Structures are given as C-alpha cells and as structure tokens.
Amino acid sequence: MVDYTALLPxxxxxxxxxxxxxxxxxxxxxxxxxxxxxxxLLTSLGLVLKGWDLNVAFDSAPFYGAIVVDPxxxxxxxxFLIVGVLVAIAALKAxxxxxxxxxxxxxxxxxxxxxxxxxxxxxxxxLFIGFELASIATxxxxxxxxxxxxxxxxxxxxxxxxxxxxxxxxxGISYIYGLTGxxxxxxxxxxxGANPGLATTxxxxxxxxxxxxxxxxxxxxxxxxxxxxxxxxxxxxxxxxLLAAGSKKMGFAAAFRIFIVGLIAMKVDxxxxxxxxxxxxxxxxxxxxxxQTSVKRMLAYSSIAHAGYIAVVFVVVAYDPAxxxxxxxxxxxxxxxxxxxxxxKAAAFIAVAAIAYMILSKDGKVDDPNHVSNYxxxxxxxxxTAFLFALLLCSLAGIPPLFGFTSKFVLFLSxxxxxxxxxxIICVLNSALSVYYYAKVVMRMYWGxxxxxxxxxxxTYTFVLAIAVIALIVLFMPxxxxxxxxxxxxxWAEVAAHAVTxx
Amino acid sequence: MIPLQYYLLLAxxxxxxxxxxxxxLSNGIRLLMCVELMLNAANLNLVAFSTHINxxxxxxxxxxSIALAAAEAAVGFAIILMVYRLRTEIDIxxxxxxxx
Numbered sequence: 001m002v003d004y005t006a007l008l009p010x011x012x013x014x015x016x017x018x019x020x021x022x023x024x025x026x027x028x029x030x031x032x033x034x035x036x037x038x039x040x041l042l043t044s045l046g047l048v049l050k051g052w053d054l055n056v057a058f059d060s061a062p063f064y065g066a067i068v069v070d071p072x073x074x075x076x077x078x079x080f081l082i083v084g085v086l087v088a089i090a091a092l093k094a095x096x097x098x099x100x101x102x103x104x105x106x107x108x109x110x111x112x113x114x115x116x117x118x119x120x121x122x123x124x125x126x127l128f129i130g131f132e133l134a135s136i137a138t139x140x141x142x143x144x145x146x147x148x149x150x151x152x153x154x155x156x157x158x159x160x161x162x163x164x165x166x167x168x169x170x171x172g173i174s175y176i177y178g179l180t181g182x183x184x185x186x187x188x189x190x191x192x193g194a195n196p197g198l199a200t201t202x203x204x205x206x207x208x209x210x211x212x213x214x215x216x217x218x219x220x221x222x223x224x225x226x227x228x229x230x231x232x233x234x235x236x237x238x239x240x241x242l243l244a245a246g247s248k249k250m251g252f253a254a255a256f257r258i259f260i261v262g263l264i265a266m267k268v269d270x271x272x273x274x275x276x277x278x279x280x281x282x283x284x285x286x287x288x289x290x291x292q293t294s295v296k297r298m299l300a301y302s303s304i305a306h307a308g309y310i311a312v313v314f315v316v317v318a319y320d321p322a323x324x325x326x327x328x329x330x331x332x333x334x335x336x337x338x339x340x341x342x343x344x345k346a347a348a349f350i351a352v353a354a355i356a357y358m359i360l361s362k363d364g365k366v367d368d369p370n371h372v373s374n375y376x377x378x379x380x381x382x383x384x385t386a387f388l389f390a391l392l393l394c395s396l397a398g399i400p401p402l403f404g405f406t407s408k409f410v411l412f413l414s415x416x417x418x419x420x421x422x423x424x425i426i427c428v429l430n431s432a433l434s435v436y437y438y439a440k441v442v443m444r445m446y447w448g449x450x451x452x453x454x455x456x457x458x459x460t461y462t463f464v465l466a467i468a469v470i471a472l473i474v475l476f477m478p479x480x481x482x483x484x485x486x487x488x489x490x491x492w493a494e495v496a497a498h499a500v501t502x503x
Numbered sequence: 504m505i506p507l508q509y510y511l512l513l514a515x516x517x518x519x520x521x522x523x524x525x526x527x528l529s530n531g532i533r534l535l536m537c538v539e540l541m542l543n544a545a546n547l548n549l550v551a552f553s554t555h556i557n558x559x560x561x562x563x564x565x566x567x568s569i570a571l572a573a574a575e576a577a578v579g580f581a582i583i584l585m586v587y588r589l590r591t592e593i594d595i596x597x598x599x600x601x602x603x
Contacts, residue, residue: 124564125560125563125564125567128564128567128568128571129567129571132571132574132575135575136571136574136575136578139575139578139579139582140578140581140582143582143585146585149589149590149600150600150601152582152585152586152589153586153598153599153600153601154601155582155585156531156582156583156586156595156598157598157601159578159579159582160525160531160534160535160538160579160595163535163538163542163575163579164525164538164541166542166571166575167521167538167541167542167544167545168541170542170545170546170549170568171518171541171544171545171548173545173549173564174514174545174546174548174549174552174561174564175548177549177552177553177560177561177564178548178551178552178555178556178561181556181558182558182560183560183561183564229601230601230602233601234600234601
C-alpha cells in the first residue's frame, strides 16, 4: 500500500481551487473567498515545511513513476506557496471589491497547482501538463483588468510567446522520445548515459535547440526575453508578482529536472549554450534596467538579470569535470537564489502595486503611476511603504543584512570553486551594476522633493511587504542559542542539490 | 509501410511553415493558427515515433497535447476577442502601447 500523504499539500490546493470556484457561483459577498484561499495555501505550506525532507517516489499505479516528492520538489513547492500567499493577501486589497474576484483566486490556485506539478514531475508528460496548466491560468490572469488596454496587450504578447514556447518544447520532447523510447526522465538519463555517442547526432542537437529555446522563453533568457518586460509592465502588478516569482521559477524547476537529471550525459551539447545565455541574460538585463524610467519595467528587466544569475547553475554543474563540491554549491546557491528572488521580487511588485494605488487614489489622474518621478520624496509621503520597498530593493541587489546577499554569495562562490573565474568576474560586475538602478529608486524616495501631501498607507499592502522583509531578514540573521532559519534553508537546498544532481 | 523519415520530414515542413508564419504575419488569429500548426507538427512526430518504436506513450502524449492545445486556444481567442473589443481590429502590429 502506497502512502499518499506526501501528495496532501497539492491535494489541498486543488481542493481549495475547486471550492473557491464553485462557492463563487452562489454567494454575493465574495471577499470571504480570499480568506479561504489563504487558509488553503497556508495549510499546504505548513505541510510542505513539515515534510521538507520527504523522498517518496510513486512508481506504481496510478502514477507509474510520473510524480516524485523529493527535497528538490519540496523547496520549489514552498517557493510557489509563499509567492501564492503573498499574492493572495495583496489580492484581498487589490481585488477586494471586484465582482470577479472568485475567478482570480481560483486561477491563481490552479496556476500554483500547475507549478507544483512541474516541480514534482519525473515524467515529461506530467511536466508538460503542469507547465500548460500554470501557463493557461496565467495568460488569463495577465489580462484580468480587461478594460485596461495595457493589461490586454500584456496578455496577448504573453499568450502568443507562451504558445510558441510550448510548441517548441513539445517538438524537442518528441525527438527526445524518439531517441530514447520513453518519456520518463530517469529512463531518458539511463539511455543517454549508456549511449554517449548519441551526443553528436543531428536529432539530439535539434531536440536540444528546441528545448533550450522553449524553456528560454519561459525563463526569459536573452534573446528570448522580449515578451517579459512588456508583460510584466502591462499586467496587473500583483499578477506580475506571480509571473516573475512563480512562473519563472517553474521554468527553472523544469529545466533543472530535464537538463541536469535527464540530459546530463549530453552536457557537451548544452553547457556552452547555457554559458552564453547566462552571460547575455545578466548583462543585457542589467544594462536595459539602468535606462528604464518606469519602476515596474525596471523590476521586469532586473528579473531577467536574476534569471541570468540562476542560469549559472547549469554552467557550473556541466563544466565541473569531476562533480564535487562546486556542483553542490552551485545547485544549492541556485535554489537559494531562486528562493530569495521569489520572495523579494514578488514583494517588490506588490510594493509597486501599493504605491500606484496610493498615487492614483490621492493625486487623481496621472499618465503612468509607475514612472520613477512619482517616487520622489516617497519616504515623507508614505514612510512605511518606502522603507520596506527600499529594503526589498537591497535584498534584490544583494546587500548584506538580507537573504539576497547569502544566496548570491553561495551561487557566485561556486563559479570560483569550479574554476570559472571569468564567469565569476562577469557575475560580480553585473551585480555591482545592478546596485546603481536599485539605489537610484531608493535615492529618489529618500532625497527627492515630495510632490504632494502624505498618503494614507494601506495596511494590507504594508502587511505583505512587512512579512516579506521580515522573512528576508530572519533568513539572513543568525539567531542566538538556536539554529538560524537561514541555515535550515541552506541545508534544505543542499539536500535538494544532492537529490537532483546525484553527487 | 511508409518509412519514419517521411513523417519526420512532413512534421519538419509543417513546423517550418508555422515558424515562418509567426515571424511574418500580424493578424492575431493567423498567429494562433501558426502556433497550432507547430504544435501539430510535434504531435505528428510523437505519433510517428510511437508507431516506429512500438510504444504507446507517445500517442498518449499526443492526445494530451491536443487537449491542452484546445484549452490554450480557448483562452487565446478570449484574449484576442478582448483586443478586438478595445480596438476593433486584431492586427498586432498596432498593439504597441508597451515599448521601451
């Protein structure tokens, strides 16, 4: 008898999605649905944290090895659920009076389910279904403000590029299937491991190009990034939070599983590609972020740059000839950076939503509430929001009292341990460049001339930002007399790294 | 029995037509059709490989992928409909509020 309790977290999220969708049909006061969503997500998050080191493979019916619950899946599940909780609390404020809010919550929950399925899948079919579930739900969410031309444009661009990326992905998968005769990632790994000669055949090269392009679109690597700034800028800010923090990490979860587990024997084919993509992505992302005048668009480009940092994991894992400590550190650092970026970027987009909300409700009609000139003197007009936003930007920049520093440090350290000094220098220079545009916003908030009188700060938004900032600080600080939470995350990521790289 | 290469060639041609359409067309519906064409090329590949190696999982994959394409098209048409309501046209060349 197989024990299915490991699947309880995802089961709870599915059940909550169905309950929210059905209840929404019959009730008038829909605000309660937001709280139901939150309870579901928090219960699920609690169960994931409790079972963080579970390692259960479902090899018999009805899953036939398609689903596995290992520390790697659990750390991504925790990430998706934390982002879900932050977005759900912010949605209480942003869509509290919207008559269609039940659709928002159920789509958000279904997107979370899709992301969790991707993290737990050990079979390309399950992975593809989870990927599409999350994508289709987020296409609709990007266009949720359907009277806003920008939101619809964001949804249109996201949808067309998303459809293109999934067809590239299936095309690549079809060739992998044709070469190995299986869609199970472990079987694929053993077939390729037994036939290293396949690495030079045209079929595998074609499959590799298609897969890298397909996932590259999802993770917004340069040159597949064009949709990302437009979509993140046009979509409602709290949806951008879900896209940048959740959907993008799902792309990484899938790519880690496919490339680092399934196609590791073919690494000669892909590691140079990932090295070029990583360097291009972080450099172009950072340089374009510097010239932006919209804070939301700046965050979108910084999100691209962070994808470049995480892509370093692929390079280090494949480069190291004798897999050892560098591989583990790279994977650990990659997972930790995904974690810190998920919390930091989700909260930063929510902060943008909060500030735009205050500006629109106080100053009336402005052309672009996200324009950086509206942030002048924000520290005097909305002190709490400005302070928390500044700390979030510090975490994204990797400044010490916050978790963003720890994760970046572990990740960059691994490149030096692997002997990729050139790559390490590029990473650090990029990181330094990124401080410029984060600091620019903080400067304007603290030293700019205020454009009007003080705002009334929304307690809901402030609460979300406070949770995120406290989480980022607590994860960094050593606590006296007990194990610090940051160490626990490190251990978790390390166990996950061992699980996924097999070192 | 038609050899496997012919199927792969057909799928490759379909895929190329779809990719060419994505790059050159600007009508929203036509772009959606091109995406579907590329997806169906991949499905054809899956089914051809599945018969070739005598394993059924490729056909199962193709069935799932057809169902997902239908769901994707439903959301896609809804989005294109909203574009039409706002602008009374679906030429995406003119959808350019968001630019750097």
